[in-house]
Amino acid sequence: MRLSTYFLPTLKETPNDAQIVSHRLMLRSGMIAQECAGIYHWLPLGLRVLQKVEEIVRQSMNEAGFLEVLMPTLQPAELWEESGRYDAYGKEMLRITDRHDRRLLYGPTAEEAITDIVRRFMKSYKDLPRVLYQIQWKFRDEIRPRFGVMRGREFLMKDAYSFDLDAESARETYRRVMHTYMVTFKRLGLKAIPVRADTGPIGGDLSHEFHVFASTGESDIYYDKAFDALDLKGDENDLNQLMNLYAMADTMHDPKNCPVPQEQLNHTKGIEIGHIFYSGTKYSDSMKATVMGEMGKQIPLESGCYGIGVSRLVGALIEAHHDDYGIIWPESVAPFKIGLINLKKGDSLSDETCEKIYHTLLSQGKEVLYDDRDESIGVKFSTMDLIGIPTQIIVGPRGLKDGNVEIKNRRTGEKILCTLDNLYQRI
Numbered sequence: 001m002r003l004s005t006y007f008l009p010t011l012k013e014t015p016n017d018a019q020i021v022s023h024r025l026m027l028r029s030g031m032i033a034q035e036c037a038g039i040y041h042w043l044p045l046g047l048r049v050l051q052k053v054e055e056i057v058r059q060s061m062n063e064a065g066f067l068e069v070l071m072p073t074l075q076p077a078e079l080w081e082e083s084g085r086y087d088a089y090g091k092e093m094l095r096i097t098d099r100h101d102r103r104l105l106y107g108p109t110a111e112e113a114i115t116d117i118v119r120r121f122m123k124s125y126k127d128l129p130r131v132l133y134q135i136q137w138k139f140r141d142e143i144r145p146r147f148g149v150m151r152g153r154e155f156l157m158k159d160a161y162s163f164d165l166d167a168e169s170a171r172e173t174y175r176r177v178m179h180t181y182m183v184t185f186k187r188l189g190l191k192a193i194p195v196r197a198d199t200g201p202i203g204g205d206l207s208h209e210f211h212v213f214a215s216t217g218e219s220d221i222y223y224d225k226a227f228d229a230l231d232l233k234g235d236e237n238d239l240n241q242l243m244n245l246y247a248m249a250d251t252m253h254d255p256k257n258c259p260v261p262q263e264q265l266n267h268t269k270g271i272e273i274g275h276i277f278y279s280g281t282k283y284s285d286s287m288k289a290t291v292m293g294e295m296g297k298q299i300p301l302e303s304g305c306y307g308i309g310v311s312r313l314v315g316a317l318i319e320a321h322h323d324d325y326g327i328i329w330p331e332s333v334a335p336f337k338i339g340l341i342n343l344k345k346g347d348s349l350s351d352e353t354c355e356k357i358y359h360t361l362l363s364q365g366k367e368v369l370y371d372d373r374d375e376s377i378g379v380k381f382s383t384m385d386l387i388g389i390p391t392q393i394i395v396g397p398r399g400l401k402d403g404n405v406e407i408k409n410r411r412t413g414e415k416i417l418c419t420l421d422n423l424y425q426r427i
């Protein structure tokens, strides 16, 4: 991609309504633009990151054998009356009336919609167990949308729903999802801790939130300091270790009954990037979702639901990976892997060399952003740092005299000289 023909509306000034670093950096780097309170446009650079995050989440779910569906954003009110949540959900639900005066709503979550599908098409114990998921926009009319995509009103969620024959296998599924989440977050470049949590309006008796530590996080968590020393690989062993560690949301933490001694406990802020629930037969009871059991009896489905805040993750990743100059993307979600900087546009050797490097990298399937603009060196450096491209190749007449270019590592700031011949090997 050539920056001269890209759409990257970066801002020089720090927007003063943005209170946290990820929100500021997303606006400044031209990733998003606000449409109205809690609702954002995703511009080309931001959309690339969102899609990478989405794809990592999707891959991990697919590898676990979970099945992707796509349900509409709009849902009929009747389904929610069946489950009893239509009134209970309150003002966070955006209610809509169509031209025939039929009551619809913009889905804040989809337990009812999925339960309706399952009760219509899964009739026998042989159809179970199944985990279905979607990656779809949700709407919650949050009273105080803030921090950009962290607490939006319209946001992208991966929501999965499991259906099992009995409680034991439902809990086993819950564990499998937990493991899948550890893999997902690891791949995204995040260290996430599962924390015991309240079930709130979703219901059920077992629930974990997944948090990344950040001073700007909106949640309070208490956890065993041993977590900090863990080097998580995302395997089954990690999950066992994590399950044995004390980690609680503040509403669940009872200092008097805490099994971990005070000095072994940390209290910190976290960003909730995922939340999973074992909801038992809550929805299948109210919505009469049963299957024919082996003995010919109708059995209510045991279910769980599992969320990941996909758009929130983009903000959380920036909270975890940035410095004073801007974003530092982990490789797996970087919008471009390589930034190519032409220090002297118009200098024929620089132009030719850059074109050659650009086309060679493209032909190798690399994602390159080539800054071919007629801008000052300072602007080019600061743009590339701001938008966080992990590796920069810097090309200018002075180095080229000796056949050299520079490679800069965005994370460490380290620059090395490299001959043109060696460049592709180094990259």
Ligand code: P5A
Pocket (backbone or CB within 6 Å): 108, 109, 110, 111, 140, 142, 149, 150, 151, 152, 153, 155, 157, 158, 159, 160, 202, 272, 273, 274, 275, 276, 277, 305, 306, 307, 308, 309, 310, 311, 312
């Ligand atoms: C689980 C899947 C649910 O809705 N039903 C389906 C369950 N859980 S949840 O905790 O309410 O939401 C799941 C995740 O979505 C993200 N999230 C948000 N992201 C941005 N802005 C919001 N307003 C918002 N609300 C929830 C969080 O990451 C949450 O863990």
